Amino acid sequence: MWGVALRSILGSLPVLLIVSLITFGLMRLIPGDPAAAIAGMSATADQLALIRKDLGLDEPFVVQLVKWYGGLLQGNLGRSILMGQDVLQVTLIRLPVTIALAMYALVLTLLLGMVSGIVAALRQNTLVDQLAMVFSMIGISVPNFFLGLLMILLFAVHLGWLPTGGYIPLWQDPIGWLRTSTMPALSLALLQMGLLARITRSTMLEVLRQDYIRTARAKGLPRRVVVVKHALTNALIPITTVVGIIISLSISGAVVTESLFSIPGMGQLLTQAVLNRDYPMVQGGLLLTTTFLVLVNILVDIAYAILDPRVRYERS
Numbered sequence: 001m002w003g004v005a006l007r008s009i010l011g012s013l014p015v016l017l018i019v020s021l022i023t024f025g026l027m028r029l030i031p032g033d034p035a036a037a038i039a040g041m042s043a044t045a046d047q048l049a050l051i052r053k054d055l056g057l058d059e060p061f062v063v064q065l066v067k068w069y070g071g072l073l074q075g076n077l078g079r080s081i082l083m084g085q086d087v088l089q090v091t092l093i094r095l096p097v098t099i100a101l102a103m104y105a106l107v108l109t110l111l112l113g114m115v116s117g118i119v120a121a122l123r124q125n126t127l128v129d130q131l132a133m134v135f136s137m138i139g140i141s142v143p144n145f146f147l148g149l150l151m152i153l154l155f156a157v158h159l160g161w162l163p164t165g166g167y168i169p170l171w172q173d174p175i176g177w178l179r180t181s182t183m184p185a186l187s188l189a190l191l192q193m194g195l196l197a198r199i200t201r202s203t204m205l206e207v208l209r210q211d212y213i214r215t216a217r218a219k220g221l222p223r224r225v226v227v228v229k230h231a232l233t234n235a236l237i238p239i240t241t242v243v244g245i246i247i248s249l250s251i252s253g254a255v256v257t258e259s260l261f262s263i264p265g266m267g268q269l270l271t272q273a274v275l276n277r278d279y280p281m282v283q284g285g286l287l288l289t290t291t292f293l294v295l296v297n298i299l300v301d302i303a304y305a306i307l308d309p310r311v312r313y314e315r316s
Contacts, residue, residue, distance in 0.1 A: 012297070016287065033048070034055065034081050034278065080273075081280060091285050092288075101258070101265060102247060105250045108185055113196030114239070116132045117136075117203075147187045148184065148257060155183060166261075188250050195242070195246070254267035259271050269285060
């Protein structure tokens with residue numbers, strides 16, 4: 001298991017390097033000038049040049065890149081151009097909000113997606129199976145921002161059950177957090193629910209056809225024991241690999257969802273940073289977000305090795 005973890009960590013380092021390099025380069029290619037965003041439309045050319053010099057934007061690309069990597073080696077992600085605050089400090093405040101929303105969406109996905117997939121597999125070719133697959137297809141097809149708008153109209157405007165937006169931290173008011181996070185989490189989870197339901201169904205059908213399942217049934221074991229202990233346990237192996245993808249989709253989908261529901265997370269922060277050409281904030285925010293996703297994938301690899309001993313033997 002430790003060998004799997006070490007290989008995953010070493011394999012993630014080039015990913016972080018490539019992501020940081022691409023982010024740094026793309027921000028310089030996007031039209032716009034951070035100096036103009038700071039000084040305003042009425043700024044003179046001399047004022048803009050002075051701001052660029054103060055920010056180090058007048059230096060060659062390679063020099064800026066080397067200085068940024070030098071700061072990273074010291075744990076310094078730079079200072080936000082517009083907010084004037086340390087990038088690491090700001091992102092560490094915003095990132096838990098996005099993670100909490102993504103984890104809420106993950107819980108909903110696992111509960112509803114796996115249950116519907118298992119039920120569809122046990123009721124193959126019945127009306128229940130068809131309805132579950134129609135539900136999963138809708139979840140995969142409908143964009144999360146469109147679903148979010150429909151949920152706002154239904155649950156907030158017409159029924160008045162939930163607020164239209166805003167955010168209350170979990171540690172301040174758990175009930176308030178549930179009220180402000182339920183619609184965003186559902187809009188994020190619907191796509192993942194459909195994906196997980198289809199994968200769970202196909203995996204369960206494959207496992208249920210195995211000889212050891214027939215043997216367990218022939219022994220007279222209760223249906224619940226056969227499904228949960230024998231079938232589901234082995235079906236979890238491929239399902240576990242999908243969890244990392246689901247979390248990645250939740251984090252990436254948070255960019256639109258947080259802006260739609262006015263949630264002060266990383267998605268909203270990065271959107272504002274890109275619009276205002278806040279180079280350090282975009283670079284540091286994306287790097288930290290990518291680091292979190294890499295850690296999730298490492299944990300998934302470890303969980304896969306725990307569930308399937310063949311992985312440990314093959315990679316040892």
